[in-house]
Amino acid sequence: MAIERTISIVKPDAVGKNVIGKIYDRFESNGLKIVAAKMKHLTRDEAEGFYAIHKERPFFGELVEFMMSGPVMIQVLEGENAVAKNREIMGVTNPINADVGTIRKDFADSMSENAVHGSDSLENAQIEINYFFQPEEIFVRTRG
Ligand code: RTP
Numbered sequence: 001m002a003i004e005r006t007i008s009i010v011k012p013d014a015v016g017k018n019v020i021g022k023i024y025d026r027f028e029s030n031g032l033k034i035v036a037a038k039m040k041h042l043t044r045d046e047a048e049g050f051y052a053i054h055k056e057r058p059f060f061g062e063l064v065e066f067m068m069s070g071p072v073m074i075q076v077l078e079g080e081n082a083v084a085k086n087r088e089i090m091g092v093t094n095p096i097n098a099d100v101g102t103i104r105k106d107f108a109d110s111m112s113e114n115a116v117h118g119s120d121s122l123e124n125a126q127i128e129i130n131y132f133f134q135p136e137e138i139f140v141r142t143r144g
């Protein structure tokens with residue numbers, strides 16, 4: 001399996017619940033390494049641009065307002081099969097349907113306010129990494 005990088009965002013609901021550390025633990029416990037991280041309060045332009053792929057969807061306005069409702073933690077995760085592994089750790093979009101032990105099952109309240117974002121393909125991961133990080137903000141983990 002290839003070493004990949006993916007974007008993870010701890011969304012405003014989960015930051016508000018003070019569970020950033022508990023969510024980071026899920027990544028680290030599952031072999032994913034944090035190689036970049038920043039807290040940001042997204043502007044409307046940033047939130048709309050990030051979710052531009054959904055702009056025709058009925059929930060777009062609500063999604064943008066939610067993503068602007070408080071600061072988020074954005075991280076680059078690195079590891080074997082990182083894109084799929086992160087999605088697995090997150091659980092499916094609607095927490096009601098998410099598997100036991102996933103982030104969304106344990107920390108999300110609804111389909112709209114669902115605790116985390118994760119890139120859905122390697123191609124989108126690269127686009128999303130470039131959206132939020134400069135190359136020098138992503139680190140080589142020299143000690144493991
Ligand atoms: P994400 O992009 O945030 O990782 O989530 P996802 O792939 O599991 O779901 P996606 O279909 O890409 O939807 C993006 C986000 O939009 C919100 N949403 N609300 N109210 C609704 O019907 C609805 N559907 C989607 C969620 O915050 C979802 O994560």
Ligand code: MG
Nearest residue numbers: 117118119120
């Ligand atoms: Mg998505």
